Every structure is written in C-alpha cells, then in structure tokens.
Amino acid sequence: MTVPITYSLLRKADFAALEAVAETWMNLYATLDDQAVSLVGLKSKDDSAFGTDHWEGPSSEAARDKIRDLVLALDERASAARRVSVAIAVAVEEFKGAQADLNEVVAEIDRERVALTEAGSVIPDTSRGTDNVSYAEGLSSRISAALERAAEADEALKAAIGVWAETFSESERLGLVHEAADEADELQDLIDAGASPERINEWWNGLSEAERLGILEGDPALIAGLDGVPTDTRDAANRSLLEAELDRYSPTLDQDIADVQERIAEIEGNWSEIVASGDPGESAEELEHLRDRLAALEDERATRDELVNLQDAISGQARTGQEYFLLGYDSAEDGKAIVAVGNPDTADNTVVYVPGTGGDLDGASGNDLARAETMALDASQVPGSGETAVLVWMDYDAPNHPLANSPSLSYAEDASAPLASFMSGLESTNRDPEENTTTVVGHSYGTTVIGQAASEHGLATDQIVAVASPGMTVDQASELGIDPEDFYATTAPGDIIHAAAESGRLGADPTDTGVNWDGRQTGVDWDGFGGNTFDSDAMGSDPIEIHSNYWDANNPARINMALIFTGNGKEAT
Amino acid sequence: MSQELPELEFDLGEAFIRMDEAVAETIEGLPDFPGFQTRTTLKLDCPVEGRESYEINYKFPEHTIGSDLVTREYFSVLKAHWASLGWEVHGERDDADGNISDIQATRPDGVNVWYSNLLGQAIIHAQVACVSPEGEPVCGPPLGGVTPENDSTKDCIVKEPEESATETTDAIAPFGDVQAAPVSFPGGWGRVTRLGTS
Numbered sequence: 001m002t003v004p005i006t007y008s009l010l011r012k013a014d015f016a017a018l019e020a021v022a023e024t025w026m027n028l029y030a031t032l033d034d035q036a037v038s039l040v041g042l043k044s045k046d047d048s049a050f051g052t053d054h055w056e057g058p059s060s061e062a063a064r065d066k067i068r069d070l071v072l073a074l075d076e077r078a079s080a081a082r083r084v085s086v087a088i089a090v091a092v093e094e095f096k097g098a099q100a101d102l103n104e105v106v107a108e109i110d111r112e113r114v115a116l117t118e119a120g121s122v123i124p125d126t127s128r129g130t131d132n133v134s135y136a137e138g139l140s141s142r143i144s145a146a147l148e149r150a151a152e153a154d155e156a157l158k159a160a161i162g163v164w165a166e167t168f169s170e171s172e173r174l175g176l177v178h179e180a181a182d183e184a185d186e187l188q189d190l191i192d193a194g195a196s197p198e199r200i201n202e203w204w205n206g207l208s209e210a211e212r213l214g215i216l217e218g219d220p221a222l223i224a225g226l227d228g229v230p231t232d233t234r235d236a237a238n239r240s241l242l243e244a245e246l247d248r249y250s251p252t253l254d255q256d257i258a259d260v261q262e263r264i265a266e267i268e269g270n271w272s273e274i275v276a277s278g279d280p281g282e283s284a285e286e287l288e289h290l291r292d293r294l295a296a297l298e299d300e301r302a303t304r305d306e307l308v309n310l311q312d313a314i315s316g317q318a319r320t321g322q323e324y325f326l327l328g329y330d331s332a333e334d335g336k337a338i339v340a341v342g343n344p345d346t347a348d349n350t351v352v353y354v355p356g357t358g359g360d361l362d363g364a365s366g367n368d369l370a371r372a373e374t375m376a377l378d379a380s381q382v383p384g385s386g387e388t389a390v391l392v393w394m395d396y397d398a399p400n401h402p403l404a405n406s407p408s409l410s411y412a413e414d415a416s417a418p419l420a421s422f423m424s425g426l427e428s429t430n431r432d433p434e435e436n437t438t439t440v441v442g443h444s445y446g447t448t449v450i451g452q453a454a455s456e457h458g459l460a461t462d463q464i465v466a467v468a469s470p471g472m473t474v475d476q477a478s479e480l481g482i483d484p485e486d487f488y489a490t491t492a493p494g495d496i497i498h499a500a501a502e503s504g505r506l507g508a509d510p511t512d513t514g515v516n517w518d519g520r521q522t523g524v525d526w527d528g529f530g531g532n533t534f535d536s537d538a539m540g541s542d543p544i545e546i547h548s549n550y551w552d553a554n555n556p557a558r559i560n561m562a563l564i565f566t567g568n569g570k571e572a573t
Numbered sequence: 574m575s576q577e578l579p580e581l582e583f584d585l586g587e588a589f590i591r592m593d594e595a596v597a598e599t600i601e602g603l604p605d606f607p608g609f610q611t612r613t614t615l616k617l618d619c620p621v622e623g624r625e626s627y628e629i630n631y632k633f634p635e636h637t638i639g640s641d642l643v644t645r646e647y648f649s650v651l652k653a654h655w656a657s658l659g660w661e662v663h664g665e666r667d668d669a670d671g672n673i674s675d676i677q678a679t680r681p682d683g684v685n686v687w688y689s690n691l692l693g694q695a696i697i698h699a700q701v702a703c704v705s706p707e708g709e710p711v712c713g714p715p716l717g718g719v720t721p722e723n724d725s726t727k728d729c730i731v732k733e734p735e736e737s738a739t740e741t742t743d744a745i746a747p748f749g750d751v752q753a754a755p756v757s758f759p760g761g762w763g764r765v766t767r768l769g770t771s
Contacts, residue, residue, distance in 0.1 A: 037727070319613055319727045370616045377613055377630060383638050383694045535666075545620035552618050553626055553700035554677055554687045556666055562691065571669045571692060 005150045007120025007143065010099055011106075015092045022092065025085035032078035036071045036316050068312070075315040079239075080164040082323075083232075087160035087209075094153035101146035105139055114139065120147075156209030163213050173217060180214025183207055187215065187222060197425035200228030216240075225328040227425025231345045238326040242311055245331065249304045257301060260294045303331050306361045313365035314339060320376045322387070328395055335361025338422070339369055340391040341376045345429045348386025349437045351375060351565050352393050352423065352461070356444030356468075359398035368392045371551040375441075378562035385566035393422060399445055409506065411445065412452040412473065419449060420457035427460040437567040441465035444497060444547065447472050448506050454480040462486060465564055467536070467550050467557070468497045471506025477530035487531030488564050488572065490557055492550065496543035534560040534572040581683045581701060585625065586708020589614070589729040592629045592699035593713055595684040599697060600717065602654030603647055609697075609717030610634045614728040617700070624703040627710075627728055631697045631717065639693035647695065648673045651688055660686075 003009075055063070109116055113132045115123040120143050124136035159176060162168035168176065190203060204212065212233065215223060220237035223229045229237075250256065267274070267287050274283045307329075314324035322342035329337040344350040353375065355368045363369075372390040379388035396415030399408065423440065427433050438461045442450040451472025453459055458481040466472060466489040477484035489510035491497060501509035514528025536557035539549040550557045560572040583591060600606050609631045617626040637643045655662050655678035664677030664687065677687040687698040712729035724731070 316727075317725075319615055319725055321725055367618065371618065374615055374617060377615060381630075381632055381691055381694055381696055383635075383692050540620070542620070548618055548620050550618075553628060553702050554664060554685060554698065556675065559675070559689060559691060568692060573666070573669050573674075 005147055005154055007102070007147065008118060010095075010102055010147060010150050011120075013095065013099060015095055018088060018092050018095075022085045022088035025081050025088065029078050029081035029085060032074050032081060033316060036074040036078060039067050039071050039074065040316065071315060072311065076239075080166070083164040083236075084161055087157055087164065091153045091157035091160075094156075095150055098146045098150035098153065101149065102143060105142045105146065109139060110135075152208060159210040159213045163217060176210060176214045177218035178214075180211045180218060183211045184215050184219050184222060191222075191226065195228075197228035197421055198428045200226060201230075201425070201428035204229055227421045228428050229425075230429045231325050231327060231340065231343050234327045235325040238329060239314075242307060242326065242329060246304065246307055246311065249300070253297065253301055253304065257294065257297045260290055260297060264290050264294065303335070306335055306365075307331055310337060310339075310361065310365040313369055318342070318376065319373045320380055322376060322389070327391070329361065329364075330395075331361065334397065334400070335364075336395050336397075337361050337364035338391060338393055338395050339364055339372070340389055341369070341372045342387055342389030344389040344391060344426055346387075346431055347389035347436065349379060349388040349565055349567065350426060350430070350439070351379070351388060351390040352426070352438070352440045353390060354393050354419065354440065354442040354446035354449050355398065356442065356446040356448075357399045357401070359394050359396075359446070361394070364392050364394040368394060374551050374558065375561060375565065378558050379565045382562050382566040382568060385568075388565055390565075393419065395419070395422065396449060409448070409452070409473065412448045415449045416453040416456050419453040420459055423453075423460040437462050437565070439463040439465055439565050441467065441561065441565075442469070443467045443550065445470065447510070451480065451507060454482070463488065463564060463569065465489070465561065466510045467561075468492070468495055468547055469510045470497050470500035471504065471508065472510055473507045475508045475529070477510070484530040485532070486569070488534055488560075488569060489529070489531060490534045490536040490550075490560070492536040492538045492546050492555075492557070494538045494541065494543055495546045497547055532569065532572070534564070536560070581704050583682065584705040584707040585627075585710050588627055588701045588704050589629065589710055589712035589726075591682065591684050592627070592701060593716060595680055595686050596629065596631060596697055596699045597716055598658060599651065599655070599686050599688075602650060602657075604650065605642060606717070607634055607637050607642070609715070609719050611723040611725070612715040612719045613725040614712070616728055617702075619703040621703045623706070625706045626700070626702045627704065628698050628700045629712070631699075631715075631719075633695040633697075637695060643695035644672070644690050644693055647688065648676055648690075651676060651678070655686075 106116065109122075113125055114136045115125070117123065122136040122139045122143070124132035126132060162172060162176065187200075187203070190200060195203070207215075216233055216237055220240045224234060224237040224241055226234070264287065267283055267290070271280075271283075274280045310326075310329060314326050316324075318324055318341045320341060325340040325343060327338040327340060329335070351372075353368065353372055355363055359368065369392055372392050376388055376390040379385055379390070395418055397411060399411050419440075423438075426438070430436050430438075440450050440454075440459055440461045440463070442448075442465070444467070447466040447469035448471060450459070450464060450466070451469075451474055454464065454472075455474050461482065463486040464480055464482060466487075468491050469489060472480070474480060477487040480487060487510075491501065491509075491511045498509075500506070501511070508529050510529045510531070511533050512529045513533065534557070536550055537555050538546045539552045539555055540546055549555060556573070563569060563572045611630075611632045613630045613632075615628040615630060617628055619626040633643055652662055652665075658680075660678040660680050662676065662678045664675055665673065666675040668674035668690070673690070675687065675689045677685060679685045683701065685700045685702070687700065689696050689698070710729040711732050712726055714731060714733065715724045
C-alpha cells in the first residue's frame with residue numbers, strides 16, 4: 001500500500017536514507033557481477049577448473065551447463081539491481097526537485113495576503129478585497145504541482161521496483177501491463193504510420209514511467225528494435241526476447257541429434273545386409289528422411305548456439321568496465337545484432353561501427369564486439385575524453401564472400417534506410433546531442449553501407465571514418481552530408497581492397513588525395529575525394545590479412561581512431 | 574614502421590604472465606617510475622584461424638599526463654633500455670606536432686611492448702599475436718600498484734604469486750637450456766622469472 005505524499009510529508013522529507021538504499025543496490029550489483037565473473041572463470045577455458053581438460057563426460061557437461069545458468073541468473077539479477085539503484089536515484093532527484101519547488105512557493109508567500117495551514121492549504125485574506133483569492137489560487141496550484149511531481153516519481157519508483165526487483169505479484173504485473181494497453185496500441189499506430197525516431201522518442205518521453213514499464217513488460221517485441229526508444233529500455237526488451245527465444249528450443253535438442261546420428265550410422269553400417277535382403281527401399285527412404293531431419297536439427301542447433309554465444313557475450317561487464325547493451329537481434333539466416341559497449345544515451349562520445357563482408361550474428365558477439373571493446377578502451381585513454389560508447393551495428397545482411405558478392409551495391413542499398421533510422425534514433429535518445437561527438441566508422445563493405453546511407457538519407461553523425469573502403473558510392477566526401485573536414489579515411493599499404501577501390505565500381509577511393517607521388521594532380525577535373533586520411537600499418541605481408549589488421553596489436557590506426565572518436569581528429573597522423 | 578611478429582613458442586597459458594613480465598622488465602629501466610593507474614586486458618584480431626591475440630594495457634597515473642618524464646624522457650630511456658635487454662626496438666612514430674609518440678620493442682620470445690603518448694597520457698601495451706589458445710590463461714597481480722577496482726582482467730584469471738610461482742617457473746622456460754633468472758616485480762608481485770640468454 002502506498003502512503004500518499006502530503007504537503008507536510010514532502011516538506012519534512014529527508015532523502016538521505018533513500019540515497020543510501022540506492023547505494024546498497026549498486027553495491028549489490030557490483031557484488032553479483034563479481035560473482036558472475038568468478039564463476040565464468042571456472043569454465044572459461046579447457047584448462048579451467050571445470051574445463052574439459054579436467055573433467056569430461058555427462059556430469060561435467062551438466063556442471064558446466066549449471067554454471068552457465070548460474071552466471072546468467074547472477075547477471076540478470078545484477079542488471080536488475082543496477083536498474084533498481086538507478087530508478088531510486090532518479091526518484092530521489094525528482095523528490096528533491098519537488099521539495100525544492102514546494103519550498104520555493106512557501107518562501108514566496110506573502111503572509112499578509114494569505115495564510116498557510118500546516119496541511120498546505122492557502123487561505124486568502126478576503127477582508128481587503130478579492131485580489132488575494134486569485135493570489136491564493138495561484139499558490140495552491142503550484143503546491144499541488146509540486147505534490148503531483150513527487151507522487152508521479154513515487155509511482156514510477158514503485159513500478160520500477162515492482163518490475164526489476166520482482167516485488168510485484170502476478171496480478172500487479174498484469175495490472176501494470178493492462179494500464180499501459182492503450183499506450184501500446186497508440187505506439188503501434190505510430191509505427192504503422194511510419195513515425196520518425198524523433199517522433200517516437202518525443203512520444204515515449206511523454207509517457208509516465210509506469211506506462212513505459214507496462215509496455216516493456218507486456219510487449220517487449222514492440223520496442224526492442226524501435227529507433228527512438230532509449231537504450232536501457234531496448235536492452236531490457238531484447239534480453240527478455242532473447243531469453244524467451246532460447247527457452248523455446250527443445251531441451252533434448254542435442255540428444256535428438258545424437259539419436260538421429262546413431263540411427264543413420266546403424267542403417268549405413270548394415271547397408272550391405274539391407275541390400276542383400278533384396279528390399280532396401282524402405283531403409284533408403286528412412287535414411288533420406290533421417291538425413292533431412294539431421295540437417296534441420298543441426299541448423300536449429302547452430303542458431304541456438306549463436307544465440308547462446310550472444311547471451312554469454314553480453315553478460316557481465318565489458319573489458320573497459322562499461323555495461324553491454326543489446327539494442328536488437330535477429331536469428332534468421334546469418335543473423336543480425338546491435339550490441340553496445342557502454343550506453344550511447346549517456347556517453348560523451350558515441351561510435352557506431354559497421355562491419356563489412358562476412359559480418360553476422362557470430363561476429364557481433366565475437367570478433368566485431370572485441371574490436372568495439374578495443375576502440376572503447378583506446379578512446380577512454382585520451383585525456384579528458386570522458387566515456388566513449390562503441391556500438392556494433394550489424395543490422396544488415398552483409399555479403400558473405402568478398403569475391404562472390406561484395407561488389408554488389410544491393411546489400412548497401414538495403415542497409416541504407418535502417419542505418420539512417422538508427423542514427424536518428426541515437427541522436428534523439430542521447431541526453432546531450434549537442435555536446436556528444438558521434439562517429440560512424442565502417443570497415444570494408446561497411447563503409448559502402450555508410451556512404452550509401454549518408455548520401456541517400458543523411459546520417460545524424462558528426463564524423464565519418466572509412467577503414468579499408470572499396471568505395472562509398474560517392475565521388476567526394478562533400479556528398480556524404482557532413483563537412484568534408486569531418487571525414488577520415490585510411491587504407492593500409494598492401495591491403496587487397498586497393499584493387500576494388502581503384503576500380504571505382506563502388507565510387508571513388510576515399511583515400512585518394514588527388515595527388516600523384518610526384519606531387520602533381522592526378523587529373524584536370526579531379527582534386528581528390530576530400531576530407532582527411534590517417535596512417536594505418538600493414539602489420540604483415542598477406543594482402544588478405546592486411547585487410548583485417550586495423551584493430552591488430554600495435555597498429556597506429558588504433559591510436560588515430562581513438563583521437564578522432566574523441567574529437568581530436570586534428571591530432572591524428 | 575612495425576614489423577611482423579615472430580612465431581610464438583608458448584601458448585595462452587603463459588601469455589599473460591609473459592606479457593606482465595615484459596612490462597616488469599620495461600619499468601625496471603624507468604627512472605622515477607610513478608606506478609600505474611589501471612590494468613586492462615584486451616582480445617585482439619588474429620588473422621590465423623584457431624589462434625588468438627591479446628594485450629595487457631597499463632595506463633600511467635593522471636598526475637603524469639603531459640609531464641616531461643613520460644612524454645619525452647621515457648622514450649629515450651626505453652630506447653636504450655630495451656636495446657640493452659637484447660630486444661628489437663622498432664615502431665618509432667611521431668605525433669602531428671613532430672614529437673615522438675610511439676616506440677615499441679619485441680622480446681626474443683615474441684612479446685611486443687608498445688609505449689605510447691596519447692595527448693600526454695602514457696600507456697604501455699604488452700601484446701602477444703596469434704597465440705595458440707591452449708592452457709589456462711593465468712595472470713599475476715597487477716604491476717605498479719594498480720588497485721583491484723582498477724584491474725580489469727576479463728581474459729585471464731588472476732592468481733597470487735604463491736599460487737602460480739612454481740608452475741610459472743616451469744611454464745615459462747621454453748628454451749631448453751636457458752636458465753630462468755629471478756627478477757623483482759614492482760607493485761607487490763614477489764617473484765617471477767625472467768628469461769635470459771646469458
């Protein structure tokens with residue numbers, strides 16, 4: 001039962017205790033997170049205490065599965081504790097604001113014109129005319145507004161604790177969802193009408209916290225991939241969907257595959273006898289059916305394993321100490337995902353990394369995510385840079401093979417609108433877009449995607465960085481919708497991509513300065529792509545390996561990118 | 574210019590100990606060493622299928638940002654110190670103003686150490702490229718007085734010297750007839766081994 005916030009309660013309230021509670025929840029988050037890290041260490045490698053080198057067989061598998069479940073449970077609770085702590089801190093801020101509003105009114109009151117009761121009622125002195133009545137009404141209205149502000153914060157806090165600390169009963173949870181049903185319908189209408197991310201964000205910000213949580217609890221799929229919804233909320237929605245999707249896989253999937261494999265082996269092992277029996281038709285038909293079933297089950301297992309890898313990859317903290325945020329995922333075909341290292345809504349610098357050929361769900365939770373962490377750490381070491389959030393935007397169908405289909409523009413054309421929408425969404429959810437430095441960085445075909453999106457739709461970004469670009473569908477940086485001075489490109493000597501870039505099939509080479517080795521212009525009407533170039537090292541001699549070496553151990557490209565991402569591009573070499 | 578790193582003779586089980594060891598040998602040569610503020614491990618790109626690259630990244634304390642000690646003196650000191658250890662010095666680069674900003678050295682066992690000045694912030698990166706992912710990735714306590722809350726080691730399991738000293742001594746002596754010599758590590762790490770050629 002909630003105690004109503006009255007005038008006297010708000011006037012006397014001391015929020016120090018509540019602030020201490022928020023700190024306790026944050027400490028709980030840290031403790032749970034540390035425990036999860038310790039448990040991960042038990043099975044992280046084959047040589048770990050519970051690793052395959054030390055323990056094999058069904059019991060060991062069960063133990064490792066159990067550890068994984070424990071880690072995920074700890075991670076989920078750690079995340080919930082963090083959200084409760086943040087919710088309390090936000091509520092305290094609101095309560096203090098409401099208290100300050102109230103105190104301001106009280107301090108202003110002219111006691112010769114009105115009387116203020118202990119309950120907060122304002123009584124006008126009507127003995128000297130009616131002016132004091134309207135004066136009293138104005139004061140009452142301001143007192144009511146302050147009390148209302150506190151009540152709304154209290155309601156939001158109750159809902160947040162109910163959801164994240166799971167103190168709500170099922171009926172309370174359903175009540176929260178029911179209360180937000182109209183808003184969920186309204187949001188669906190907005191989506192159907194093609195509302196922009198800015199409009200979605202504006203609408204979302206107009207909801208009460210209880211309504212937002214009601215939508216999140218009732219229909220996470222509605223907001224999981226919706227540009228304009230704040231990162232923290234999208235993350236909660238996507239994690240919820242991911243867990244639900246994994247729960248739908250049969251717990252006997254691995255055993256089912258083993259059973260089918262065993263039956264296939266049995267038939268194949270007896271095949272000469274079956275043929276000798278004179279009627280192999282039935283067995284041949286069964287074998288064909290079993291092989292089809294095996295292929296389907298193995299596909300299912302591969303997808304499940306990719307999702308498990310994603311869930312594992314975003315549990316705990318990043319190497320930089322930042323949180324992971326899952327802003328979207330899709331398990332269909334090669335799979336897609338948008339994963340952030342750090343919260344782009346609150347970071348000082350935001351980097352959106354668009355991988356190139358071969359990018360998929362596996363990469364977004366593996367190699368590309370590792371690159372994102374490297375970029376985040378490098379940027380964090382630039383003095384005075386604040387926090388840099390780095391996102392892997394793998395929300396498009398990337399070409400699978402460079403020689404087979406990378407030169408086709410169709411992949412970039414399909415990715416163009418989603419990337420533009422995503423960037424607009426980030427701009428709208430950022431708490432201070434004027435101060436935040438946003439950079440979109442692409443690698444290889446990812447730069448083609450960026451070029452297509454920037455030239456076709458415009459991208460809400462301050463800077464664009466092209467790493468090992470085969471072309472960005474344009475001839476000059478000025479066509480990318482940003483000041484060419486905010487465009488940076490690099491391609492290492494010996495990179496295989498030089499051939500593609502020089503062919504011009506996907507646009508001009510972004511590293512082409514328009515100047516020959518002898519200092520002369522390369523063409524009469526051509527003064528280069530424009531913008532800036534920066535150094536990167538080949539780090540090897542294999543042209544294919546060079547193409548992937550930009551985030552390698554000691555490549556100077558890392559330092560240069562860190563400088564650019566933190567707004568120090570002039571210092572890049 | 575950087576160089577291609579040599580084939581490694583150790584696996585992941587030794588990689589972090591070796592990287593920390595290389596950093597310890599590096600800071601031994603630094604006069605007025607101010608300690609470190611943070612230690613962070615990173616997993617990096619390796620183009621070789623089935624192999625992994627890692628880095629240990631040590632950041633110098635804030636009060637050293639922009640000081641002559643870390644932005645000038647240490648470059649010349651390290652150049653001589655690394656060479657005296659028999660390491661191959663390389664990767665010297667200048668910043669946009671023409672001041673030296675990066676220098677690297679590779680130990681005979683393939684561990685690369687990179688000292689960089691990022692707008693006045695000094696950082697030491699120790700790196701192993703494309704190591705075989707065999708073995709439990711153990712690392713010792715951080716060097717240079719890094720406090721536990723500033724020690725981010727997601728890629729290795731921190732073990733106290735007592736837990737790992739014996740196995741470490743054996744584990745990091747890949748060159749059959751080379752004696753492992755004890756060396757003191759600053760920042761609380763009591764004893765590890767240094768690989769010497771003499």
